[in-house]
Amino acid sequence: MSDYPYNVIQAEYDGTHSYLLEYISKCKSGEILIGHELMLMLDILLTHFDDPEIKVDFEDGHKRIKFIETKCKHFEAPFAGKPFLLELFQKAFVEAIYIFKIYDNEINRWVRLYQDILFLVARKNGKTPLISALCLAEFFCGELGTRILCSSNDYEQADLMFQAIDSMREESKSLEKRTRSNIKGIFFGNPKKPKKTGKFSYKNKGQIKKISAKTGAKEGKNIKVGAVDEVHELKDNTSTMPIRQAVSTQHEPLYIELTTEGVVNDGYLDERLIEARQVLNDELERPRWLIWLYTQDNEQEVWQDEKSWIKSNPGVGVIKKRSFLKKMIDEAKTSKSMRVFVLSKDFNIKQNNATAWLTTEDIVNEQTFDLEDFRSSFAIGAVDLSKSGDLASARIFLMKPGSHKKYTYQKYFIPESKLEQLSKEDRERFKEWIRQDLIRVSPRNENDFSLVTQFFLSLYKDYGIRVYKVGYDKWSAVYWTKEMEECGFDCVRVSQEFGSLSEPMKLVEADLKSNLINYNHHPIDKWCLENTALKLSTKQEIMPVKVQGKEEQKIDGAVTMIIGYRIYIDNRTEFLSLVGR
Incomplete structure (x- = not known):
């Protein structure tokens, strides 16, 4: 036959x-x-x-x-x-x-x-x-x-x-x-x-x-x-x-x-x-x-x-x-x-479960703004404290009445000893960012998380910006959250898992594609977004991970964007009412 x-x-x-x-x-x-x-x-x-x-x-x-x-x-x-x-x-x-x-x-x-x-x-x-x-x-x-x-x-x-x-x-x-x-x-x-x-x-x-x-x-x-x-x-x-x-x-x-x-x-x-x-x-x-x-x-x-x-x-x-x-x-x-x-x-084509999240076109955004324009405004805060001996990120999200655009102002933190462990290329890059006051350095081997607290306090002191709620991850957060609460901040833990991060990560992606996030043309934010991959669950949920082959690179800035969006989604109505005052 x-x-x-x-x-x-x-x-x-x-x-x-x-x-x-x-x-x-x-x-x-x-x-x-x-x-x-x-x-x-x-x-x-x-x-x-x-x-x-x-x-x-x-x-x-x-x-x-x-x-x-x-x-x-x-x-x-x-x-x-x-x-x-x-x-x-x-x-x-x-x-x-x-x-x-x-x-x-x-x-x-x-x-x-x-x-x-x-x-x-x-x-x-x-x-x-x-x-x-x-x-x-x-x-x-x-x-x-x-x-x-x-x-x-x-x-x-x-x-x-x-x-x-x-x-x-x-x-x-x-x-x-x-x-x-x-x-x-x-x-x-x-x-x-x-x-x-x-x-x-x-x-x-x-x-x-x-x-x-x-x-x-x-x-x-x-x-x-x-x-x-x-x-x-x-x-x-x-x-x-x-x-x-x-x-x-x-x-x-x-x-x-x-x-x-x-x-x-x-x-x-x-x-x-x-x-x-x-x-x-x-x-x-x-x-x-x-x-x-x-x-x-x-x-x-x-x-x-x-x-x-x-x-x-x-x-x-x-x-x-x-x-x-x-x-x-x-x-x-x-x-x-x-x-x-x-x-x-739907088509049985194998996909890497840690594939790059965004395209260059999604990330590149040369919009800038002046923080002075948001004097006496309300903001949402987000931090990724990471491990005490690594890069940490803190940021706020600001909005204008009647607009869907989010404006984000950020600061990064790193211990002094970590700089010496970076590759030659990254070390030069980080030194330049430090000179521009984009990164604050803690002496010796650990991040001084009180600098993160000072970041949020300075926003109110210098601009009258009041942080409505601050989302944070779980790393090394016990003493820091206690310090923040003593200063009058309302801290909300955001679990680093699919259920918590999937929805805000998808919204960050959509807003980046629509140019609805103005991150002030911040080079570290851009770098972190480039290093971020998405991990996909069987339930079509996603969460951020590092791009394969870039395990030494950082994604903290992308993580704080997602954490901030989690707080925004969960408190959208109340926050927007504060923005509209």
């Missing part, structure tokens, strides 16, 4: 229609557009039909496809209550898992070829419902005592798959009356008919349960099917290896990893994809590993060719709305954090 021209690959094999062959034929002819990596896997699968050591048996695969389409129903809008009718790419995927058999001399029978599955597809293409339906099909169609484990990096994500399975079970009267569910899992047996015998009675000790990477005691479980969702969040294999070992006692185990791309550097998925691509390129032998990757061939086609989006989104137009993708692309063009998220989650 592999000798056939690509455009005439037959969808029949020994009189049976094959969804996999139909899919391969349409992909080869160009009717269905896929990426190069999936095409490599399909080429491997095509050779199996001619391999004398591999038996092609459609019974198990088609039985599960029929079960899903006739017994499973969707449970979420807009398809709630409707039959789970599989798309061709989904049928081909299920077929690929089940139809190929090899003879196992150890147990003297034919067994499924593929035991490990890696399924990579962009978000909102139905991957979790599909694998959930497949697990439910395996529960009913598989052998007696089939035990299934749903897992993910956190309990909430693992519960999504478990709840999907349970909801499909409840939607079907025939499945619901043969099973029961409780907080521990899903089990066979109708409580109303405890004495009934047969595969779907209490006699069947099969079960479906859930765990997370944070759950202990994963070793020792004897399961047949292990499904791990969103493996891109895993840092290493400590949570997957026990599951893989737990299925090792089975004659026909099934271990499935389903995921989108992620932003965790050097994480578990990175290692798996390196090996997967080696297998696809015939550089590594893993004959029992089915690698099903929906990926783009390059980033440029995402921006230039809308038709290429189907490569990473096989469900676009049916499961996933094309209008949603267009909206995401439009937002990604104007927001760096959105760009990172969209490329990784």
